[in-house]
Amino acid sequence: MCGIVGYIGNKDATKILMDGLKRLEYRGYDSAGIAILKEGNISIYKEPGKMSGLEKVLQEKPVFGNIGIGHTRWATHGAPNQKNAHPHTDYYNKIALIHNGIIENHQSIKTKLSAGGYKFRTDTDTEALANLISEFYKNGTSLDEAVRSALSQVEGTFGIVVLAHDDPDTLVAARRGSPLVVGIGEGENIIASDVSAIISHTKNVSYLDDNEVAVITRDGVDIKTIDNHKVNKRVEEISFDLDEIEKGGFEHFMLKEIMEQPQTIEDAMRGRLLVEEGTAHLGGIQNEIDSLLYAPKILFTACGTSWHSALIGEYLIEDLVRTSVEVEYASEFRYRDPVIERGSVSFVITQSGETADTLAALREAKRKGAKVLGVCNVVGSTIARESDAGVYLHAGPEVGVASTKAFTSQVTVLSLLSLLLARMRNMGASKGIEIVNEMKSLPQKVTKILEDHEIIKNIAAEYHKSQNFLYLGRGYNFPVALEGALKLKEISYIHAEGYPAAEMKHGPIALIDENMPVVFIATKDSTYEKIMSNIEEVKARNGRIIAIATEGDNEIGRLADHVIYVPATMEFLTPILTIIPLQLLAYYIAIMRGCDVDQPRNLAKSVTVE
Ligand code: AGP
Secondary structure, X not given: OOEEEEEEOOOOHHHHHHHHHHHHHHHOOOEEEEEEEEOOEEEEEEEEOOHHHHHHHHHHOOOOOOEEEEEEEOOOOOOOOOOOOOOEEOOOOOEEEEEEOOEOOHHHHHHHHHHOOOOOOOOOOHHHHHHHHHHHHOOOOOHHXXXXXXXXXXXXXXXXXXXXXXXXXXXXEEEEXXXXXXXXXXXXXXXXXXXXXXXXXXXEEEEOOOOEEEEEOOOOEEEEEOOOOEOOOOOEEOOOOHHHHOOOOOOOHHHHHHHOHHHHXXXXXXXXXXXXXXXXXXXXXXXXXXXXXXXXXXXXXXXXXXXXXXXXXXXXXXXXXXXXXXXXXXXXXXOOOOOOOOOOEEEEEEOOOOOHHHXXXXXXXXXXXXXXXXXXOOOOOHHHHHOOEEEEOOOOOOOOOOOOHHHHHHHHHHHHHHHHHHHOOOOOHHHHHHHHHHHHOHHHHHHHHHHOHHHHHHHHHHHOOOOEEEEEEOHHHHHHHHHHHHHHHHHHOOEEEEEEHHHHHXXXXXXXXXXXXXXXXXXXXXXXXXXXXXXXXXXXXXXXXXXXXXXXXXXXXXXXXXXXXXXXXXXXXXXXXXXXXXXXXXXXXXXXXXXXXXXXXXXXXXXXXX
16 A cells, blocks of 8 residues: 655665655555655655655755655555654654554554653554654664564554664564565665565565564665564566556556557466467466366455456356356455355455455465465565465556556456366367467457547547446446446546446436436347347436447447447457456546546555555
8 A cells, every 4th residue: 555665775865765656656645755864863754645745845955865764655544644644753753664554553552652651743553663663672672673572562564664863774674464575786775565666776676474574784684583583585586677667658557558458468368378279278276277176166355356357257167167156355255254165266366466355365265274376466466475376467567556457467367267177177179279269369359449549538528527427237247347337436536336237227227317327338249138128228218328339230329329349259258358448438537537547536556454
């Protein structure tokens, strides 16, 4: 959720922190701040709002030093104002701390410290930790030992970096539940919540795991557990380049990532389609195929857009593999003490690999004895590392808060999985080869849809002032209706609901009038006739109809006010195509409403807190 950067070296820490925070701003942008240590003095600058406010302050009052910490905040405790912005110091201004996560027992810590004379100046949980560390530090212990002693009393989650006024040679970082990665440099080291803040300095990184502490100096990084056991960490190399996290000439990351989808869908299939055998190969879960084939049930847990992918996974697997599938919101699964049949396999679907609810669902499924497989985009992420096995999306960094290319890559991977399992069950080679060839054609079909973006932009112009939208679909396109509605609401702030089209008559049809745009996903498939009846019902009540239809369908134009065509494909592959116009529709409407599509209000790219 929050962006975290720490630097120690011989360069200008302020510039490095600010550049790093800008790359992380998409993770949370309620406020931003830095702390620079120089000659025993901790200088703190923090501003509410986006990075631009902090930049302006630093232009007026520049600060220089070679060690510092920086933070962009997504507020959990305390309003997003200057007082509650990070970094936070202790009452005696001996240490400065930045934090991502939630200190669940912060109130009891505050009560105990207040009795010892500490005063609290903010509404945050983080300040309690700053004072607790200070309490241990003042007795002459090392900063590392003070941090570990304090954290041993903390309940909750944290990704923190700490510096002390009298130790210019040390940063101490620690994580439990909120990601931290250390960049290993020459005479300098950098720590961040995401590799995108590190990649311009070094590609050599080590990922912290839960309850690990990093003692970072200019010359090295010592990693140990909170109870002081040394940990030997592999140094890994970041797999992508800096330009992949730049906008590449597009006005917004979201548009860039929508336009990347022909390539990212191809990358999700690269090396995984076996044309001659008419099947798929997924090396990451090769050793788990038997578990999957003989599982009495396959579970999916995820959040948001990834939950929509999981719903499509349910249709795919039950349709092609005939194994029972259950899909749950991770946030519900983790707390309802689910019944998991022996031999069940659980998938966790996630772009970031850091979503707290999904990580908790993974751990709960493991505690219940299930094999847990991950479908994830971020290499080395916590969920990727804690899954028993998994499949990477290879979609490259997704910076826009609204997930687009990750969704189509997730659905592509789930289609490959279903093909693989179906071919080990009762699907014959000829059918498999037909599917493989159709999947190979998907990137150019997506390109064709993207070429029609002006048509979609014109439709957006007509409806961008609407106050409500309905999205309706059936079968494989019911989850697409949900995803289309989520895209619109999260970046344009228009209320939008997705529904199974048949559900209209059970209530939502009362909403229909000339002010209600209704988006139908109405491709030529087994549900087409039924959808056409639903369109008639809406038409009869003066609803405004936008239809996503199959190229060559000349009938639907008789009923719909607007038609956006997508190329024909196999029914179970239509979601990969039908979501594209809905992504663009949401994008253009949001732009026309003056919304910040890459950093929508109240949101963050990765929800690493409950
Ligand atoms: C989707 O556009 C949203 N940003 C959000 O719903 C997201 O899909 C959800 O938070 C899950 O994130 P994950 O895939 O990284 O786990």
